[in-house]
Amino acid sequence: MKYTQEHEWLDLDGDIVTVGITEHASTQLGDIVFIELPEVGDIVKKGDEIVVIESVKAASDITAPLDGEIVEVNQSIVETPGKVNEDPESAWFFKIKVEDPTELDEHMDEDAYQEFIE
Amino acid sequence: MADTKRTPLHGLHEELGARMTPFAGWEMPLQFAGVMSEHLHTRAAASLFDVSHMGQVVLRATDVAAALERLTPAAVIGLPEGRQRYALFTDENGGIIDDLMVANRGDHLFLVVNASRVDVDLAHMRENLPELEVEHLTDRALIALQGPGAERALARIAPEVAGMRFMDAAVVPMSGGELWVSRSGYTGEDGYEISVPAAEAEGLARSLLAMDEVEPAGLGARDSLRLEAGLCLHGQDIDETTTPIEADLAWSIQKARRRGGDRAGGFPGAERILDELENGPARRRVGLLPDGRAPMRAGTALYDGDVRVGEVTSGAYGPSIGRPMSMGYVDANRSAPGTALTGEVRGKRLPATVTELPFRPATYKR
Known part of the structure; x- marks a missing residue:
């Protein structure tokens, strides 16, 4: 598992990376009431704003952590955004097929992320 | 801090x-x-x-109710002892300096004003009502x-x-x-x-x-x-650029202060405010329900077709109604409940419907 400075978690399986947000992020955001996901087939660049999250407090976005193609999105969190607050580790947002899985190495491991949020 | x-x-x-x-x-x-x-x-x-954080203020004067009526369109004379009333401080242009509560406490009035406006309100009262003893508690x-x-x-x-x-x-x-x-x-x-x-x-x-x-x-x-509950927040839904009539707060102007009343006018901005009360304002504060799930926050531009007709002043998710809700100002001819508009959210025009306020009926013990 890897983590970004935007508080995403990244789970690599082959060349597919599953992306969600961390417990820390979900706590900071507060109750999430609206999520807009990218479309399957979207080609995204690292840093593109591809997800909108609205909490009871404010709107924020999350960016593509890597270059690649969106191959799957989790519609269930669009239907029930509160799932992300309940269990951010399993409420994934999207899966992205990456060209170069070694790009993941530039992101933080769990220890580095813990240090980052403290 | x-x-x-x-x-x-x-x-x-x-x-x-x-x-x-x-x-x-x-x-x-x-x-x-x-x-x-x-x-x-x-x-x-x-x-x-x-x-x-809200301002608590005691006002004393020999005729304190009559004095305060010089700054607000609300009827303060005749407010029974032990009763409270919602009131507005208006300015010469008919704008809203603050909204507040006024209680008749027998030999004095007790006011509760917005935290962000305490200093402005105190200065306003002291300057314009010099006969008043204004005590900020x-x-x-x-x-x-x-x-x-x-x-x-x-x-x-x-x-x-x-x-x-x-x-x-x-x-x-x-x-x-x-x-x-x-x-x-x-x-x-x-x-x-x-x-x-x-x-x-x-x-x-x-x-x-x-x-x-x-x-x-x-x-x-x-x-x-x-x-x-459809209630305004000063600095967001009402301020010096909005009049009480535009803000749909005409109910806070009792009959005695309206044209034909015993104490008609006599407050800052009376001419414009009472004119709008008779002839209607150019724009009105309304409720707005987005058709979709995306909240339309403060600042969201509102359109009827290609014509910009207003702006959201407050918007959030309503936990008790289970959907997003907004209030804002729209041109008066677009303010009828049921009017279909769009709001621009992140570059996209999303549908929303003008709705009566409040979104959820109040449960006051009357």
Whole structure:
């Protein structure tokens, strides 16, 4: 598992990376009431704003952590955004097929992320 | 936050694990358990809000009600002793300097004004009503207890509050000094606002919070509750650029102050305000329900086809109505309930429908 400075978690399986947000992020955001996901087939660049999250407090976005193609999105969190607050580790947002899985190495491991949020 | 002020309940908030936020120069609790659960708990049981940042002001003069009527379109003369009324301070252009509560306390008036406007309001009254003795009370806290369980909870401490009606204002003697209680609030729920001597505030709050039905709530829930109730926030939904008529607050101008009334006009901006009351304003504050799930926040531009017809001034998710809600201003000819508009959210025009306020009916004990 890897983590970004935007508080995403990244789970690599082959060349597919599953992306969600961390417990820390979900706590900071507060109750999430609206999520807009990218479309399957979207080609995204690292840093593109591809997800909108609205909490009871404010709107924020999350960016593509890597270059690649969106191959799957989790519609269930669009239907029930509160799932992300309940269990951010399993409420994934999207899966992205990456060209170069070694790009993941530039992101933080769990220890580095813990240090980052403290 | 070196310059931010702290309320007498600050230590209690920290002990309860509040997430704090700066607001109008004060360090206030934004949330405790979470905005959504605090909101729903208020509607289901009762919540305690620290609103000690609001300005508490005592006005004295030989004819204090007549004096205050020179600054507000509300009828203050004739407000019975022990009753409270919603009022506006207007300016020469008909704009709204602040909205406030005025209670008749027999030999004086008691005002509660917005925290962000205390200094402006005090200066305004002192400058324009020099005969008035204006006393800003800084040694009292203000606690709001809101929700269907509020009566039962507060009556355990002060049984006489059970007999109060909406907008009654009473003095309750206590061992540590008086509680000044009004049956009112900013949530659309039945409940009370309780002015308490600063030294007694924490004890009172702890007594209430120890009761099964009472939980603490912060400014986050206060905002979503007031928006569901269709209530304005000064600085957001009303300010010097909006008139009372545009803001759909004509109900706060009693008959005596309108044209043909015993004391018609005689407040700042009367000409424009009473003109709009007769002929209609150019734009109006309305409720707006987005058809989809995306909230339309303050600043969202509103369109009818390609024509820009207004702007959202408050927008959030409504936990009790289970959908996003907004209020804002639209051209008067687009203000009828049912009018289909669009709001521009992140570059996309999303459908929304003009709706009557409030989004959720109030449950005041009249």
